Amino acid sequence: ILLFVYVRSTHISKCTLISRSSVPTGFMGIAGNKGGVGIRFRFYETDICFVNSHFASGDGQTQRRNEDYHMIESRMAFTDGPTYSIKDYLWYTPTAAGINVPNPQNSLTPSQW
Numbered sequence: 001i002l003l004f005v006y007v008r009s010t011h012i013s014k015c016t017l018i019s020r021s022s023v024p025t026g027f028m029g030i031a032g033n034k035g036g037v038g039i040r041f042r043f044y045e046t047d048i049c050f051v052n053s054h055f056a057s058g059d060g061q062t063q064r065r066n067e068d069y070h071m072i073e074s075r076m077a078f079t080d081g082p083t084y085s086i087k088d089y090l091w092y093t094p095t096a097a098g099i100n101v102p103n104p105q106n107s108l109t110p111s112q113w
Contacts, residue, residue, distance in 0.1 A: 003037045003052040017042040017081035025055075025068040036072035042081060051076065 001022075007015055018041040026034035036053035053072055055065040 001033065001035060001037045001052055001054050003039055003050060005039055005041075005050055007043075011043070014044045015041050017047075019078035019080040021076045021078050023072045023075045025071050034068060036068075036076065038076050038078070040078045040081065047081065049078075 018039070020037070020039050022035065022037045024035040034054055034056060036051055038049060038051040040047065040049040042048075051072070053069070055061075055068050
């Protein structure tokens with residue numbers, strides 16, 4: 001699983017406290033191509049976190065996707081900067097993923113994102 005974050009060279013000096021994390025959820029929770037990767041950094045005075053995740057596919061895998069989501073949410077930890085839980089960040093999940101967790105954007109107006 002890859003995650004690329006691009007920053008204009010004029011702003012790179014304002015990206016501080018850069019930290020990454022990964023949570024495997026595939027084979028026995030230690031290997032495979034399922035799980036999540038994240039990067040967190042401070043951009044000027046705002047902490048930003050991006051997470052990319054890959055869940056099991058198929059109509060019968062909803063429970064597994066929910067378990068993997070909760071595992072990533074609880075185990076994702078970053079080494080630099082404040083120790084926020086990933087819950088402090090907006091995690092957008094397309095409805096096609098079949099995850100049985102509320103999408104924060106459904107309860108917010110665009111001005112609140």
